[in-house]
Amino acid sequence: MAPSLEAVKMTKKYGSFTAVNDLNLKIEGTKCVGFLGPNGAGKTTTMKMFTGLIRATSGNALINGVDVEHDKKAALASCATLIETPEMYPSLTPKEALTMLCEIRGVPKAERNKRIDDALAQVKMQEWEKKKVGSFSKGMKQRVNVASTLLSDPEVIILDEPSTGLDPRGMSEVREIVRSLGNRLVFMSSHLLAEVQEVCQEVALIDHGKLLVYDTIENVTSRFAGSMGVVQIGFARALDLQVGTAISKIEGVTSFSRLNDKRVMVKFDPKVLTQEKLFETIANMKAGAQSLEASAGLEDAYLSLVKETL
Amino acid sequence: MQIAVITKYNFLNYFRARRFYVMLVIVALISGLFTFVVAYLQPRSIVGTGDPLNFYRSGWGGFVNFVVVLSAAFFGGDAISGEFQNRTGYFLVPNPIRRSAIYVGKWLAALAASTIIVMIFSLIMIANGLYYYPGGLPSQFVESLGFAWIYLVAALSLTFAFSSLFKSSAISILMSVILLLFVFNFVDLIVSALAGYEPWYSIVYGAGIVSNVLTVPFPDHVSVIPAGRFNISTFNATIPEGLGILAAYFVVMALLGLWLFQRKEFTS
Numbered sequence: 001m002a003p004s005l006e007a008v009k010m011t012k013k014y015g016s017f018t019a020v021n022d023l024n025l026k027i028e029g030t031k032c033v034g035f036l037g038p039n040g041a042g043k044t045t046t047m048k049m050f051t052g053l054i055r056a057t058s059g060n061a062l063i064n065g066v067d068v069e070h071d072k073k074a075a076l077a078s079c080a081t082l083i084e085t086p087e088m089y090p091s092l093t094p095k096e097a098l099t100m101l102c103e104i105r106g107v108p109k110a111e112r113n114k115r116i117d118d119a120l121a122q123v124k125m126q127e128w129e130k131k132k133v134g135s136f137s138k139g140m141k142q143r144v145n146v147a148s149t150l151l152s153d154p155e156v157i158i159l160d161e162p163s164t165g166l167d168p169r170g171m172s173e174v175r176e177i178v179r180s181l182g183n184r185l186v187f188m189s190s191h192l193l194a195e196v197q198e199v200c201q202e203v204a205l206i207d208h209g210k211l212l213v214y215d216t217i218e219n220v221t222s223r224f225a226g227s228m229g230v231v232q233i234g235f236a237r238a239l240d241l242q243v244g245t246a247i248s249k250i251e252g253v254t255s256f257s258r259l260n261d262k263r264v265m266v267k268f269d270p271k272v273l274t275q276e277k278l279f280e281t282i283a284n285m286k287a288g289a290q291s292l293e294a295s296a297g298l299e300d301a302y303l304s305l306v307k308e309t310l
Numbered sequence: 311m312q313i314a315v316i317t318k319y320n321f322l323n324y325f326r327a328r329r330f331y332v333m334l335v336i337v338a339l340i341s342g343l344f345t346f347v348v349a350y351l352q353p354r355s356i357v358g359t360g361d362p363l364n365f366y367r368s369g370w371g372g373f374v375n376f377v378v379v380l381s382a383a384f385f386g387g388d389a390i391s392g393e394f395q396n397r398t399g400y401f402l403v404p405n406p407i408r409r410s411a412i413y414v415g416k417w418l419a420a421l422a423a424s425t426i427i428v429m430i431f432s433l434i435m436i437a438n439g440l441y442y443y444p445g446g447l448p449s450q451f452v453e454s455l456g457f458a459w460i461y462l463v464a465a466l467s468l469t470f471a472f473s474s475l476f477k478s479s480a481i482s483i484l485m486s487v488i489l490l491l492f493v494f495n496f497v498d499l500i501v502s503a504l505a506g507y508e509p510w511y512s513i514v515y516g517a518g519i520v521s522n523v524l525t526v527p528f529p530d531h532v533s534v535i536p537a538g539r540f541n542i543s544t545f546n547a548t549i550p551e552g553l554g555i556l557a558a559y560f561v562v563m564a565l566l567g568l569w570l571f572q573r574k575e576f577t578s
Contacts, residue, residue, distance in 0.1 A: 014577075044578075051404035053576035076406040084578065086400035091326035092319065097401070103315040104407050132326075145401070158404075 003064060003078070003155035003185040004028040005050065010059035012045050012209075019045040021209035023059070027187060027202075032178060034196030034217075035189040037206040038306050043189040044084065046206070047160045050187075051081045063156055077105075079156040080149035085142055085164055090134030094125060094144045097133060098151060105152040119147035122177055138165040146174055157181060159188040163195065172260045175199050194259055197298045198232075205305055212305050217298060224301035228254065229270040231278065235262045236288035243287040250281055267297070312407050316415025317422070320389075324423040329384050333427045337377060341434040344369050348438065362443035363524050366451045370435045371521035374454070377431050378462045378517075379490040381424035386469030387483030389416045390571050394477045399576055409572050417470055417564070424462055432458075453523045457552070461517040464556040465490060467563035468513060474570035490514065506543045508532070516555025518547050 005027045012020040020042040027033050037043050048054040049061045052072040061068045066075040088097040095116060102112045120126045123143040133141060142165045149157050162178070163171040171192075178186060178199045190196050196203060197217060204214040213220055238261040247266060248256040252273030257265045268278055279292045324330055348356055348369070356368045390413070393399030402412060432455055436447065469486040476482040494514035501509045509515040522529050529546040536542075547555060 048576060053400070053403055055575065073406045073408055076404065079406075081404040083400055083404055085397070087397040088401050089319065089323040089398055091323050096319065096322070100315060100319045101405065104312055104405050148401070 001064070002029045004062070005156060005158075005185065005187055006060075006062040006065075007046065007049075008060045008062065010046070010049060010061055011057050012042070012049060012054065013057045018209050020049070020056075020206075023206070023209070023211055025204060025211055025214055027185060027204075027214075030183050030185055031202060032181070032186040032188060032200040033214075034200035034203040035187060035206065036191075036193070036196060036203055036302060037189075041206045041306075042209040043206060044160055045209075047081075047083055047158055047187075047189060050158055051079075051083055052076065053083060078152075078154050079158065080152060080154040081158045081160075082145050082149050082162055083158070083160045085138065086145055087141065088133045088144065091132055093130050093132055094120060094147070095129040097144065098148060101148055102151055107152055115151050116147075119150040120144075122150060123147045124173065139167055139170055142166055143170065146177060150177070154184065156185045156187070159186065161189055161191065163190070163192065171195070175260070193298045193302060194257060194265060197265075198259055198263075203298065205302065207306050221297050221301045224304045228297055228300060229268045229273075229275065230265065230297040230300075231268070231275055232259065232263060232265050232293045233279070233282060233289055234291035234293070235264075236290045238262060239264065239287060243285055246285055247282060250278065253278070312411045313415040313418065316402075316407075316412055317418040320416050320419035321422050324385060324419060330423060330427075333381060333384055334430065336380060337427060337431045337434070340373050340377065341369075341431060341438075344373070345434070345438055348442070357442050362439060362445070362448050363450060363526060365439055365442055366435065366448065366454070367521065367524040369438060370432070370451065370454065371524045374428070374431065374458045375461065375514075375517055375520055376491070377428060378424075378458055378465055378520075379487065381427045382420075382462060382465035382469045383483050383486040383490070385420035385423045386417070386466045387473055387486045388479030389420050389470060390473035390567070390574075391476050391482040392473075392479045394574070394576065395479050403576065410568060413470070413474075413568050413571050417466065420466055420470070421463065424466065425459065428458060428462060448524075450524050450526065454520050457517075457520045457523060457549075457556075460553065460556050461513075461520055464513055464516070464559040464563070467560045467567065471563040471567035471570065474567040474574060477574075502545045503542045504540075506534075506541065508545045510547075510551070510555060513555065513559045515545070516547050516552040516559070519549050519552030522546055523549065 007023045007025040010020055010023040011018065023046060035043050049056045050063065050068060052068050055069055063075040063079050068075040098116045098119065099112060102115065107115060117126065120129050123146050125140065125143050125147060128140065133144065146162055163174050166174060175195055175198055178188065188200065200217065202216050203220055205212040239258065244256060244258060247253060247264065252268045253266055254269055255267040259265055266278065275292060279289065282289045356365050393402065403409065472486050473482045494512045498509040498512050498515050501507050531546055531548055533544045534541045
């Protein structure tokens with residue numbers, strides 16, 4: 001059975017304030033779905049209902065068909081979560097904290113050490129595995145939190161802004177990790193549209209507790225994005241600052257952003273510049289440009305759908 | 311199995327935390343002061359009567375309830391509220407584990423840590439007692455030790471209930487200490503002495519058996535002293551009554567705390 005997450009008429013009210021309003025959303029299959037929305041839109045509230053941190057006022061949250069409120073233990077058996085920025089018991093080491101989770105999740109004893117070592121290696125925290133968590137920075141704790149989601153080989157992973165607190169390299173590494181989770185259903189909220197665009201295939205957009213759209217990124221952007229052209233350009237080697245400056249100065253380029261060391265996103269006015277001309281100009285800079293990918297303008301789609309920030 | 315996991319790691323956390331050593335220092339100060347006073351002043355009422363019960367009543371009986379209350383407040387007061395305030399609950403709760411398993415596991419860890427503190431205090435008192443009265447331990451002291459542990463169990467249930475009620479660790483610890491050290495004593499005094507009612511509702515009243523069992527014969531259940539136009543009543547819980555009150559607190563408060571924790575939401 002394909003992994004699934006489903007919200008059925010899910011509503012959460014705090015007094016007279018409705019944080020999530022009659023949300024219906026069904027996500028099925030192995031893919032990464034970005035969960036977008038402005039501050040206070042109901043993203044974290046929705047994720048908390050999926051993980052048993054709060055209860056829905058009405059409606060149901062189902063993971064792999066199991067109602068979280070009815071049987072949280074069964075629903076979360078094959079689901080790993082990272083909600084907000086959790087804290088671990090400060091006197092425990094990352095190894096101990098992750099061992100505790102392995103024991104709770106019933107990971108076989110013979111596999112625990114390897115899984116923990118692998119997970120800590122993935123988030124580059126193996127050197128810190130025997131230091132107490134209480135002395136860690138927020139970013140280091142968040143790396144261990146990310147590692148905690150990789151322990152039990154879950155079918156479903158719920159990530160609430162996983163790059164929070166991380167430095168740019170850490171953010172890039174988290175994106176790599178999420179990208180590597182190909183055979184799972186990943187439901188990830190983020191404020192970073194480039195991050196979602198880079199790692200997710202589908203996107204769900206929520207505002208004022210209501211689902212505005214859920215579709216593939218291509219469909220969402222083709223329906224809602226504006227007239228700007230957007231491309232992602234891949235480089236064979238790490239991009240230096242001068243090349244970035246030169247790209248942003250090309251006539252017709254309206255914005256330039258670095259997605260990681262070897263990948264950039266460029267927005268341009270198609271009336272002034274074609275994709276081919278843009279790539280040719282960049283290739284002539286001899287910076288190792290090797291691929292151009294038409295990128296959907298998720299930001300434009302977002303801005304056309306979400307009119308206010310609160 | 312999951313309960314044991316929670317107990318193990320919470321106990322490890324307690325054992326490495328500053329508060330465990332603060333409690334050890336408090337116990338060392340109380341028992342050290344008592345040891346010094348007895349050794350230096352040799353008070354007749356404590357070591358001069360030839361009755362070891364006088365010694366244990368003054369030392370153990372005088373301080374054990376204080377040690378029990380502080381242990382219960384230190385280890386139980388923020389056990390649940392800390393999960394919310396310190397955000398450790400965000401790491402623990404969204405896992406395939408029932409909240410009841412987390413609650414029970416944490417309760418057992420707090421009981422283990424508190425029991426160690428009370429046992430250390432009792433060992434120091436026993437060492438002192440055997441120095442002055444080498445004949446052995448009075449059976450009443452062994453009973454009192456058992457009652458103190460039962461009081462600890464009941465007090466932990468109460469502090470866990472407070473911990474489930476509040477989201478602030480400081481408030482839940484403070485409320486537990488104030489209630490167990492001052493409020494119950496004050497209300498019991500008013501209700502019994504002035505109104506003449508037995509304070510059967512009070513955990514502190516029930517815990518009176520911890521020190522009263524060291525008095526032979528056991529104090530009267532009720533004594534009334536005429537004071538002018540009024541009568542001042544003093545109540546002492548009998549052993550069955552005291553055990554009943556402590557058992558009721560354990561059951562009711564444990565269930566109340568668990569119910570509150572299961573309903574409590576992780577809202578930021």
